[in-house]
Amino acid sequence: MALDWLGAVPEGGPEGLRARRAAAVAHLAEHGLPGRKDEAWRDTPRRAILAGRPGAPRPVEVPVLAGVTRVVVGEDAGGAGASWLRPWRGAPPAGLFDEATPEAPVEPGVEAVNLALAAAGVDVDLPAGTDGGVLHLAHAGVAARHRLRLGAGSRLVVVEHHLGGGGLRSAVSRVEVGEGAALTWLQLVDLDAGTHLLGRVAAAVAAGGRLVARSLLLGGGLLRAEFPVTLAGAEAAADLGGVGIAGGDDARDHLTLVEHRGDRTRSEQRFRYVLDERARGVFNGLVRVVPGVAGIEAHQGARGILLSDEAEVHHRPQLEIRADEVACTHGAAIGGLDEEALFFLRARGLSAEDAARLVLRGFAFEVLDGWPEDAGRAWAEAALGRRLGQGGS
Amino acid sequence: MLTIRNLHASVEDTEIIRGLDLEVGAGEVHAIMGPNGAGKSTLARVLAGHEDYRVTEGEIRFLGRDLLAMNVEARAREGIFLSFQQPVEIPGVNTAQFMLAAVNAIRAHRGLEPLDGRGFFALAREKLALVGMDPSFLKRNLNEGFSGGEKKRNEIFQMAMLEPRLAVLDETDSGLDVDALRVIARGVESLRAPERSMLVITHHQKLLDHLVPDRVHVLRDGRIVASGGPELARRIDAEGYGWIEEA
Numbered sequence: 001m002a003l004d005w006l007g008a009v010p011e012g013g014p015e016g017l018r019a020r021r022a023a024a025v026a027h028l029a030e031h032g033l034p035g036r037k038d039e040a041w042r043d044t045p046r047r048a049i050l051a052g053r054p055g056a057p058r059p060v061e062v063p064v065l066a067g068v069t070r071v072v073v074g075e076d077a078g079g080a081g082a083s084w085l086r087p088w089r090g091a092p093p094a095g096l097f098d099e100a101t102p103e104a105p106v107e108p109g110v111e112a113v114n115l116a117l118a119a120a121g122v123d124v125d126l127p128a129g130t131d132g133g134v135l136h137l138a139h140a141g142v143a144a145r146h147r148l149r150l151g152a153g154s155r156l157v158v159v160e161h162h163l164g165g166g167g168l169r170s171a172v173s174r175v176e177v178g179e180g181a182a183l184t185w186l187q188l189v190d191l192d193a194g195t196h197l198l199g200r201v202a203a204a205v206a207a208g209g210r211l212v213a214r215s216l217l218l219g220g221g222l223l224r225a226e227f228p229v230t231l232a233g234a235e236a237a238a239d240l241g242g243v244g245i246a247g248g249d250d251a252r253d254h255l256t257l258v259e260h261r262g263d264r265t266r267s268e269q270r271f272r273y274v275l276d277e278r279a280r281g282v283f284n285g286l287v288r289v290v291p292g293v294a295g296i297e298a299h300q301g302a303r304g305i306l307l308s309d310e311a312e313v314h315h316r317p318q319l320e321i322r323a324d325e326v327a328c329t330h331g332a333a334i335g336g337l338d339e340e341a342l343f344f345l346r347a348r349g350l351s352a353e354d355a356a357r358l359v360l361r362g363f364a365f366e367v368l369d370g371w372p373e374d375a376g377r378a379w380a381e382a383a384l385g386r387r388l389g390q391g392g393s
Numbered sequence: 394m395l396t397i398r399n400l401h402a403s404v405e406d407t408e409i410i411r412g413l414d415l416e417v418g419a420g421e422v423h424a425i426m427g428p429n430g431a432g433k434s435t436l437a438r439v440l441a442g443h444e445d446y447r448v449t450e451g452e453i454r455f456l457g458r459d460l461l462a463m464n465v466e467a468r469a470r471e472g473i474f475l476s477f478q479q480p481v482e483i484p485g486v487n488t489a490q491f492m493l494a495a496v497n498a499i500r501a502h503r504g505l506e507p508l509d510g511r512g513f514f515a516l517a518r519e520k521l522a523l524v525g526m527d528p529s530f531l532k533r534n535l536n537e538g539f540s541g542g543e544k545k546r547n548e549i550f551q552m553a554m555l556e557p558r559l560a561v562l563d564e565t566d567s568g569l570d571v572d573a574l575r576v577i578a579r580g581v582e583s584l585r586a587p588e589r590s591m592l593v594i595t596h597h598q599k600l601l602d603h604l605v606p607d608r609v610h611v612l613r614d615g616r617i618v619a620s621g622g623p624e625l626a627r628r629i630d631a632e633g634y635g636w637i638e639e640a
Binding site: 363 | 464
């Protein structure tokens with residue numbers, strides 16, 4: 001497989017890092033991206049990513065949120081106003097590329113691409129009991145690799161923001177949520193047409209910790225966001241939600257893997273897709289409950305609204321349960337717009353177009369539940385509304 | 394206000410309304426009663442313009458105009474209001490957002506300036522009070538998680554906000570306890586006005602104790618088979634429909 005679509009692989013750095021990048025490049029050269037035989041990639045239209053080398057990232061103005069710590073990934077390096085935050089560029093923090101074990105196998109897919117390409121990111125080490133407020137991570141082109149460690153009882157809100165156009169975007173975050181800590185992860189992907197993203201947030205949540213994640217896959221070609229989450233300690237919780245909106249030949253692809261390893265751990269997942277023209281939405285969701293744990297609660301749901309006959313949505317909700325005391329539900333629904341709802345709204349005087357817009361807006365905006373006002377919620381609402389207006393209704 | 398002549402209407406090729414005639418004058422309240430399957434809800438949905446209900450014969454004139462020539466939203470803007478038997482839940486759309494859009498769609502049609510947020514909330518608070526609803530309802534998603542009674546109150550609140558010329562209440566009393574019924578009946582009664590007519594579809598006399606109709610009609614097999622004053626509803630309540638012969 002030709003690698004030119006990858007863009008430039010960074011050079012230099014310590015030997016271990018170079019070895020890891022070389023291993024990733026070798027893996028990709030041999031295997032490329034996973035294909036249809038891989039469950040987690042079966043419905044993902046890879047042609048879009050492989051169609052050709054994306055152009056260089058185009059400069060974009062990154063908006064500013066008042067009172068919020070902001071890092072423009074790849075531009076800012078060194079101190080960033082908070083002692084617990086270290087943006088990096090060129091020289092990653094030790095361990096981020098597993099460079100101590102250069103011979104370790106390369107995880108295929110998003111991870112391999114990111115290992116090969118990542119050239120910047122942040123290293124967050126939030127001390128116990130600290131409220132880090134809101135951290136705005138703006139991604140305007142460079143492939144990013146982040147590490148975030150939240151100490152016991154700490155709190156942080158992260159806005160993972162992807163904007164602009166050009167380049168194959170990649171962002172991988174390795175996250176540890178300490179005991180009783182709370183992390184809210186807000187992914188807002190609003191890229192120009194034809195720009196692709198391979199993203200991943202891998203989180204381990206310790207006892208009593210909580211992860212809330214929202215993923216808005218709005219503008220761009222193929223947008224894939226993975227959320228492997230381990231609920232490692234008792235009473236850890238994850239609340240994952242996402243929405244994908246697409247038209248044309250674009251694709252919105254979420255993959256979740258929530259592993260319940262602690263007693264009384266809870267997870268909730270809610271994913272939505274609004275697809276028009278020939279667009280495709282994919283939700284691959286796996287809930288795994290390991291043997292020997294008790295008091296587990298896991299709920300998972302995916303819904304899609306198809307606005308054209310050619311749009312497709314593929315839902316694969318899966319439960320893998322090896323314990324007894326477990327309450328799990330999963331469900332998936334696909335359909336057009338609810339005709340009775342449209343009739344109701346029109347019977348109140350709304351035009352058919354406004355009724356459809358309102359129903360779609362409600363459907364998609366539900367996923368914004370839990371998105372704090374001070375963390376760019378207005379951006380999220382505006383971007384969501386704009387995408388629904390263009391490709392949706 | 395409303396004139397229906399020889400109305401025939403079908404759903405999926407099954408004729409439900411079979412030659413219905415009805416005349417409702419301005420300011421009048423007419424009750425439509427009848428056994429299950431008589432066509433009461435079909436009549437309500439035909440009046441509102443539901444596209445699954447096909448009118449095959451007859452005419453409906455509303456304020457002198459051909460109602461059947463108008464689509465659903467045009468009818469609503471002209472002043473037809475249907476209170477749904479089963480109000481629809483619309484996730485993610487809060488009641489205020491929806492109501493503001495509806496009020497302003499109708500105001501625009503009437504040549505009025507749109508209400509701004511402040512004007513809307515002032516009006517909404519006043520109308521909510523008519524049905525004993527708390528302003529916090531406005532923040533909740535439309536009918537989502539509402540009890541049966543709350544949904545019905547919400548319908549009457551919407552009616553109060555939209556100030557229709559003809560309100561069609563499709564079993565607004567169904568599923569309500571005595572107290573809720575009283576609140577809703579009182580709310581509807583307060584909306585009675587010389588320029589507003591109502592068509593009250595009900596199974597029960599109870600609603601009509603609070604909301605005394607000018608005329609009562611019995612619908613059976615898609616036609617009106619008996620008409621009378623309020624005493625007709627009382628007799629049906631006592632004796633059922635068996636005694637009514639086809640007129």
